[in-house]
Amino acid sequence: MTNFVEKLWEIGPGLIEGTPHANKIGIKFVAVDKGLGTLSLPYNTALIGDPRSRVIAGGAVTTLLDQACGLAAIAGFDGFGQIATLSLRIDYQRSAKPGETVIAEAVCYKTTRHVAFIRAVAHDGDADDPIATAQACFILTGPLYKLPGEAAKPVEKRAET
Amino acid sequence: MTQRLADSLVASIPYAQTLGIEAKLTDGELILNLPYLKSNIGNPTLPALHGGVIGGFMEVCAMAELRRLSPDLPFSKPIGVNIDYLRRGKPVETFARATIFKKGSRVANVRVRAWQESPETPIAALSGHFLLPETK
Incomplete structure (x- = not known):
């Protein structure tokens, strides 16, 4: 388990930086643990959804929560695998404050052989005053591996056939 | 609504510009399209569009449809949305169309379908409640 968490910390920042859209909107890796993931999204005028209030778009918060x-979910399975979002439910409790960094904390509270169940909260410093809460299901799209590097192999193989 | 109004609607939202969203008015129907951009990718190995991009695209589509009802008022705000991911978002152009399922005085229920090859094979669907802007 300790080894798994150590590996998660090794690959965590790269997982986010290696995701083109996360990179594009400026999502930052914060922390990871078994079944836990925390990311942040600094305020960015390119993400404004309402020009009158300068509040960032709900979609930007959706993306941060999805990520x-x-x-x-990756940290919730007992091994490293490729995943895809199946469903995402988001409730918006209030607008994000213009200028503030948004933090998303996600907890994978259950995994089965193929599915991970996650809930998450987005806030700007106080988790008891959320911007949005989310509930998500992710599905494993391939086998699990003991080491993260091996996870890419079956995907390449599938592309050839 | 005219095509010029549809264009200015998406042009006025910086987030829509970041995703590369365009609006097309065909026979009175507002269809948004999301041209393929590398910066919208979520999984480079598959490759697949980011789930958040598809969700955000459908949210913008719902809000644009509601904006047509009252072009001079502020945007509606999402209260709660459910997004179902049905197929992998391929690195090609994506389309979305919203239907107002029920409109009350304060809240509207909107359904959005997103597709690539054909509307009959959607890649994702959104249903959600949106808080309408106050009329005065």
Whole structure:
């Protein structure tokens, strides 16, 4: 288990930086643990959804929550695998404050052989005053491996056939 | 709504510009399209569009459809949305169309379908409640 968490910390920042869209909007890796993932999204005028209030778009918060839930799902399985979002439910409790960094904390509270169940909260410093809460299901799209490097192999093989 | 109004609608939202969203008005129907951009990829090995991009695209589509009802008022705000991912978002152009399922005085229920090859094979669907802007 300790080894798994150590590997998660090794690959965590790269998982986020290696995701083109996460990179594009400026999502940052914060922390990872068994079944847990935390990310942040600094305020960015390119993400404004309402020009009158300068509040970032709901979609930017959706993306941050999806990414954090994905990280928690990867960290929730007993091995390293490729995943895809099946469903995402988001409730928006209030607007994000213009200028503030949004933090998303996700917890994978259950995994089965193929599915991970996650809940997450997005806030700007106080988790008890959430911007949005999320509930997500992710599905494993391939086998699990003991080491993260091996996870890419079956995907390449599938592409050839 | 005119095509010019549809264009200015998406042009006025910086987030829509970041994703590369365009609007097309065909026979009175507002269809949004999301041209393929490398920066919208979520999984480079598959490759697949980011789930958040598809979700955000459908949210913008729902809000644009609601904006047509009252072009001079502020945007509606999402209260709660459910997104189902049905197929992998391939690295090609994606389309979305919203239907207002029920509109009350304060809240509207909107359904959005996103597709690539054909509307009959959607890649994702969104249903959600949106808080309408106050009329005065």
